[in-house]
Amino acid sequence: MKHTLFLFVILLGLFACQDDDVFFDIKMSEDKIRFEPVPGGAMMYYSLPADMDVFAVNLRYKDCRGHEMLKVGDYGGDSLLLDGFNEAQKNIPVSVTLVNHRNEESEPLHLTFDTQDSAPYSFFEKAEVSSSWGGFQLIYDAPKQVSGMLHVFYLGMNPLTQQMDTILMKSSPIIKGGDTLLFPLQQERAVNTVVVRTQDYRGYRVKQQIWEDVEAYFPEKLDTSSLKFIDVRGLSIENDEDKSGIKYLFDGDIKGDQRMKSGKGNMVHTFLAGPGATGAPFIIDLKGERVPAQVRIYTMLNTLKYNVLGVDYFTKLPKSPLGGIWLS
Structure with a gap:
């Protein structure tokens, strides 16, 4: 009986092994x-x-x-x-x-x-860093399916250590279809070194590229006496008595001081055009090859259509010592 039970236990063990x-x-x-x-x-x-x-x-x-x-x-x-x-x-x-x-x-x-290049890897194939006003710009293209981050640095003075260092300008997800990013710099430098780095969403760095000698464009005010204003359809209202005409476009009065000092509501000291001036062409001849950086246009505010020449005009324009057309 003892041997029979022992054999039975062995058989159970074998069946258990087979089940495993x-x-x-x-x-x-x-x-x-x-x-x-x-x-x-x-x-x-x-x-x-x-x-x-x-x-x-x-x-x-x-x-x-x-x-x-x-x-x-x-x-x-x-x-x-x-x-x-x-x-x-x-x-x-x-x-x-x-x-x-x-x-x-x-x-x-x-x-x-098989796989295709990821967005952080292929980023630099269609990425370009170029000069911009007061700094630089980054233009890139990206596929429809994107992932990962981009980090933009430039070589500048670290305000804490007072030593040259890579300063982070922006961290951003890579945008589907691409994007254009502008980076005006607080530290004015004529030439800059730009570092762009990509990273996947798991935190691993993918690639990095350095652009050296990237120029920054800085605007300067153009002397308005060198400009030529062309009224193509002759719509400008030239009136010496009411002080309106083309010359008031470039007189440098950006706050309406002349009108306020005159104390006469009918003297507007401004440029007027019409009727039919909406959408009409007006040309400013720069008389040379220049790239416009800014165009500042000052006009009346809080004035009703039927009361343009009324006496209730007052300005709420921001205080600024600068005005006119700005060029490189």
Whole structure:
């Protein structure tokens, strides 16, 4: 009897070992899976088998840094994003397994997929840093599917250490379709060194590029006596008695002081045009090759249409010692 019980225990142990070797035997069909390369990875489109034992699908692969990645899909979706890549790659191995409700996995199906350059990696292919007014500008293009951040620095004086350092100007997500960013500098320098760095959303630096000798344009006020104003349709109202005409466009009076000092409401000391002046062309000849930086136009405020020449005019224009047309 003792030997019989001992044999029975051994047989139970053997059957237990055999049960441990049993695995989930439904395998994912390869024709139910499709990969499509996208920036920074690939999209896997799948269709799970109509089987009550199937609970989910697991994907395992390694990203560009060799980290093990696990993606899980179920019947609630039909696609998974396989991310974690920067530079475009081909034939990246991936294993696909089905999972049942006991978290048992099927025999793996081994496949490969391709990726495209990520937005932080391809950023510099269509990025340009160029001169701008008082600083520089960054113009870039980006794909429709974007991820990651960009950081813009310039070489300047650190106010804390009083030494040259890279000073952060802006951190921004990479915008779908691209963007134009302007960077006026508080530290006026004729020539600047600009550093642009990209980063993925996991915090890893992707690429960096340095632009040296980037000029900054600084505006200077143009002498209005060198300008020529052309009234194409002759719509300007020239009236010496009411003090209106073209000459008041460039007289430097930006606060209406002449009118206030005269004390006469009918003397407007300004440029008037019409009727039919809306949309009409007026030309300012710069008499040379110049790039306009700013054009400042001062006019009456808080004046009704039928009371332009009335005596209730007062100005609320900001106080400024500068006015006119500004050019480089």
